[in-house]
Amino acid sequence: MGAVELPHPTLRTAAGRDGPAADLGTDLAADLATSLSERIAGEVRFDTGSRALYATDASNYRQVPIGVVVPHDPDDVVATVAACREHGVPVLSRGGGTSLAGQACNVAVVMDFSKYVNQIESFDPGARTVVVQPGIVLDTLNAQTRRHDNLIFGPKPATHSHCTIGGMIGNDSCGSTAQWSGTTGGNVRRLEILTYDGTRMWVGATSEEEYQRIMAGGGRPAEIYRRVRDLRDRCAEQIRRFPRLPRRISGYNLPALLPENDFQLAQALVGSESTCVTVLRAELTLLPEPANKAMVLLGYPDIVAAARAVPEVNQHQPFVVEGIDDKLITFETRKHMHPEALHLLPRSGAWLLVQFGGDTADEARGRVDDLLGALARAGHSPVAKVFADAAHEEQIWAVREAALAATARVPGEADTWPGWEDSAVPPEQLGDYLAGFTTLLDEFGYAEASLYGHFGDGCLHTSLPFDLLTVDGVAAYRAFVERATELCVSHGGSxxxxxxxxxxxxxLLTTMYGAEMVTAFEEFKRIFDPDNRMNPGKVVQANRLDEQLRLGPGYAPAEPATHFQYPGDKNSFARAANRCVGVGKCRQPGGEGVMCPSYMVTGDEQHSTRGRARLLFEMVRGETVTGGWRDESVADALDLCLACKGCKRDCPVNVDMATYKAEFLAHHYAGRIRPRDHYSLGWLPVWARLAMLAPGTVNALAHTPGIGTLAKKLGNLDPGRDLPRLSTASFKRWFHRRTPGGSGDRGPVLLWPDTFTTYLSPGVGAAAIGVLEAAGFRVVMPRQQVCCGLTWISTGQLGVARTVLRRTVDVLAPYLRDGLPVVGLEPSCTAVFRSDAHDLLGHSLDVERLASQTKTLAELLTERAPEFTPQLPAPDGRRPRAIVQTHCHQHAVLGFDADTELMGRIGLDAEVLDSGCCGLAGNFGMTPEHREVSLGCAERVLLPAVREVAPATLVLADGFSCRTQIEDGDTGRRAVHLAEAINGAVRGTPIGDYPERTVTWRPEGRRARR
Structure with missing residues (x-):
């Protein structure tokens, strides 16, 4: 079979730095954008910022697209491909954009299916099938189908919370459960496909009768089927000699075309990575997930020993067999990931995570016992720990699923990258393969890499410390991959x-399959895409693996002077901007954690943490995004960042977009007029202090029709929100005039007088004082005017913030040097002391003391007053209940475990809502242009939960923003601070909303009531 080259996808202008067809030309691009805008209902984005957003995926590669289309429905997809065909432009389908091999970036029109083309079109529980659009997220699909006989789409990649079915079809994804379910391809019944020339048809298993019917219909469908069958028949014997292993994902899936496999054209196209067709719809097979599961961890001396044990474990037909090594656990420990789970691992050098399913819990556990008995009888029983409860199993799964991100950006280690992260061999060959692979790692100096993977299917994952910044480093990368390819193939692998x-x-496919079979792959692509316009340069006639690198020897980003220190990124903003590895966890449509609230509302890539990080990376790169700190595309993407800091914790590599946004705003508005809310809300501490000269008058004017409206307009405040009311008397004056209560036996603590508590919620401060004194502490507060600088930080006025914060540290220094704890009541202000202060002011002993000595109220009480357990009264004999909104900064920086423990101690049955950010987030939700997103965040979980909860249930929220959002959200409820709830227990106040009259705030200067 002679080699026939596919046409090169050069367009009508010369090739640019990003590869062939990098520069479509301004006029032609404008014509194409206009044509698309006239034809589709979705979004057409050919602007620089949108192109930069999609220039890379989770791989080592970068190719700036011609433009981006966000289609509204499958018909939009058809119209998009038609317009691109008329202009001779390549196309690329994209789902979650988490591909690790570069298949989701190209110089093409990228179609992002995930925002709109994500519907379940039909579901037949009886037939166990479902028809879906390709943009639907796997977990979203399974959440719907699981309600019927526990049916799910079986393959479950680690990205299951945000990967799309279309992306899984493109890559033939597998995940941990594929040992039970098979690969994505094995669970696809039919596909509705679209070829570049406009042919649209359903494909699937093809009987002889069906084949003849298609032939009789003629036209392009008949031509495709005829040529595909001819290719199959000519190559059948070679195809039957393909490596036999559970995960042969490399190359095209031509064995699906064999007669014994029902000439399954849909399955042959699974894994073709958008190089042959565009998938419009998919009919999937569903499987009943085992009702019960049991897990055992088997410990071995090292990862090779664990791999050698896999064949024996597989004989017992487990649901899942995963392998992890001790380096992964070390890296997660260093990054403070999953601490609650890591202590569950038995001591070993490597582990097999083995899970069995069963109709009953006893059946699942019995299968674990059978395995352990067989291993013991064989005379080489490993260390074992059994888990039969779902909570612990989920904790262990979290350790494994975080592996890709956990091995990136490890403190003290070289950065790691994909490139040889995904090889697979027959499971019986895995031990020998790993033995050779570890030797190869030693030879190239990559020995510190962690090894893990889906060992039951013989699949190895690893990220390696490739040097992708120098000529010699890139040469070593290529040499290693070529050697690893030979090793893998020698063990019959993929x-x-x-x-x-x-x-x-x-x-590298020639090494695995031979030149003749690679030529057959090229012919297969050419049948569907003769002009090579479908994701060119990928899979066949692929671009070189060491070209179009996201970094590469030519990478020379700007290194701008910054306000923050970025100590975790070697004091480099450019390095911080490159922290994102593209895992895409920030693109979850919902679920646990806070990140990323604006994406959950908009479903738009530019409003995800990853999207913003990509734009900042392109900004410092300076090639596509050329405006630097003044660039409006970056400003637009950051505009809907709530600065919630959820990504600082929830992002597996701890991207801190709130800090990056503050840094950007500082430079973006340097020497320029700022938005009005930066002056009104950004300077809130100053205005609040001045207003306290006549608080009653200010309150009256702010709530007078006309005057209040004008004030909101001048300050760029949302006219739909009420202005918060100032305290009518000085909280600090009251405190310093009052007679202290309690014994003070536990010593002094400094109560931090944050702006929100001092001027807007003094009842919270008074309640906290009552609690602290009842617990035996002596409360002190600084007499000087102090502030954490939060409002200036969040609006990017970092020069002012630094001055304010440095003065505050100076005021607090004597207290800190005396060892006093600093108790913070407002989570966002408290988080400044624990995190931002160090990053903004740099190292000093007083700043370090401030970070270590700052405590939340719950932390102080659980650590220093463990026997302090006042009980909330329970008039009906049952434990009082509460629903709890966790402040974002508490989730991200401070932690919430102490609060949960303390609520239990005072007899409160608390449900912590999985509601993410409330949506107000400081100044964000107070501006009119953010109203829709702000309320969208709140309406996702928080506000409906508050509206539905029983009147006797307490609503707890420590954040002033959270309490304000709840009161503004048409809930009819008033949320209270934990300090107020505990003080209620101290005073014996029945649970429920605390009306203003019961708060312990007494402005007359008398001692607070208890």
Whole structure:
């Protein structure tokens, strides 16, 4: 079979730095954008910022697209491809954009299906099938189908919370459960496909009768089927000699075309990575997930020993067999990931995580016992720990699923990258393969890399410390991958075990399959895409694996002077902007954690943490995004960042977009007029202090029709929100005039007088004082005017923030040096002391003392007054209940475990809502242009939960913003601070909303009531 090259996808202008067809030309691009805008209902984005957003995926590669289309429905997709065909422009379908081999970036029109083309079109529980659009997220699909006989789409990649079905079809994804369910391809019944020339048809298993019917219909469908069958028949014997292993993902899935496999054209196209067709719809097979599961961890001396045990474990037909090594656990420990789970691991050098399913809990546990008995009888029983409860199993799964991100950006280690992250061999060969692979790692100096993966299917994952910044480093990268390819093939393996070939492995397929079979792959693509306009340069006739690198020897980003220190990124903003590895966890449509609230509302890439990080990376790169700190595309993407800091904790590599946004705003508005709310809300501490000269008058004017409206307009405040009312008397004056209560036996503590508590919620401060004194502490507060600088930080007025914060540290220094705890009541202000102060002021002993000595009220009481357990009264004989909104900064910086423990101690049955950010987030939700997103965040979980809860249930929220959002959200409820709830227990106040008259705030200067 002679080699026939596919046409090169050069367009009508010369190639640019990003590869062939990098520069479509201004006029032609404008014509195409206009044509698309006239034809589709979705979004057409050919602006620089949108192109930069999609220039890379989770791989080592970067190719700036021609433009981006966000289609509204499958018909939009058809119209998009038609317009691109008329202009001769390549196209690329994209789902979650988490591909590790470069297949989701190209110089093409990128179609992002995830925002709109994500519907379940039909579901037949009896037939166990479902028809979906390709943009639907796996967990979203399974949440719907699981309600019927526990049916799910079986393959479950680690990105299951945000990967799309279309992306899984593109890569033939597998995940941990594929040992039970099979790969994505094995669970696809039919696909509705669209070829570049406009042919649209359903494909699937093809009987002889069906084949003849298609032939009789003629036209392009008949031509495709005829040529595909001819290719199959000519190559059948070679196809039957493909490596036999559970995860042969590399190359095209031609064995699906064999007669014994029902000439399954849909399954043959699964894993083709958008290089042959565009998938419009998919009919999937569903499986009943085992009702009960039991897990055992088996400990071995090292990862090779664990791999050698896999064949024996597999004989017992487990649901899942995963392998992890001790380096992964070390890295997660250093990054403070999953501490509650890591202590569950038995001491070993490596582990097999083995899970069994069963109809009953006893059946699942019995299968674990059978395995352990068999291993013991064989005379080489490993260390074992059994888990039969779902909570602990989920904790262990979290350790494994975080592996990709956990091995990136490890403190004290070199950065790691994909490139050989996905090989697979027959499971019986895995031990020998790993023995050779570890030797190869030693030879190239990559020995510190962690090894883990889906060992039951023989699949190895690893991220390696490639040097992708120097000529010699890139040469070593290529040499290693070529050697690893030879090693893998010698063990009967596949270069990819689930992530696909893309650009990372496409040019290596000849080593695995031989030149003749690679020519057959090229012919298969040419049948569907004769002009090579479908994701060119990937899989076949692929770009070189060491070209179009996201970094590369030519990478020379700007290194601007910054206000923050960025100590975790070697004091480099450019390095911080490159922290995102593209995992895409910030693109979850919902679920646990806070990140990323604006994405949850808009579903738009530019409003995800990853999207913003990509734009900042492109900004410092300076090639596509050329405006630097003044660039409006970056400003637009950051505009809907709530600065919630959820990503600081929830992002697996701890991207801190709130800090990056503050840094950007500081430079963006340097020497320029700022938005009005930066002056009104950004300077809130100053205005509040001045207003206290006549608080009654200010309150009256602010709530007088006309005057209040004018004030909101001048300050760029949302006219739909009420201005918060100032305290009518000085909280600090009251405190310093009052007679202290309690014994003070536990010593002094400094109560931090944050702006929100001091001027807007003095009842919270008074309640906290009552609690602290009842617990035996002596409360002190500084007499000087102090502030944490939060409002200036969040609006990017960092020069002022630094001055304010440095003065505050100076005022607090004597207290800190005397060892006093600093108790913070407002989570956002408290988080400044624990995190931002160090990053903004740099190292000093007083700043370090401030960070370590700052405590939340719950932390102080649980650590220093463990026997302090006042009980809330329970008039009906049952434990009082509460629903709890966790402040974002408490979730991200401070932690909430102490609060949960303390609520239990005072007899409160608390449900902590999985509601994410309330949506107000300081100044964000107070501005009119953010109203829709702000309320969208709150309406996702928080406000409906508050509206539905029983009147006797307490609503707890420590954040002033959270309490304000709840009161503004048409709930009819008033949320209270934990300090007020505990003080209620001290005073014996029945649970429920605390009306203003019961608060312990007494402005007359008399001692607070208890």
């Amino acid at each position: 270069l990819s075990g689930e992530h696909g070939d893309g650009q990372a492995r496409g040019e």
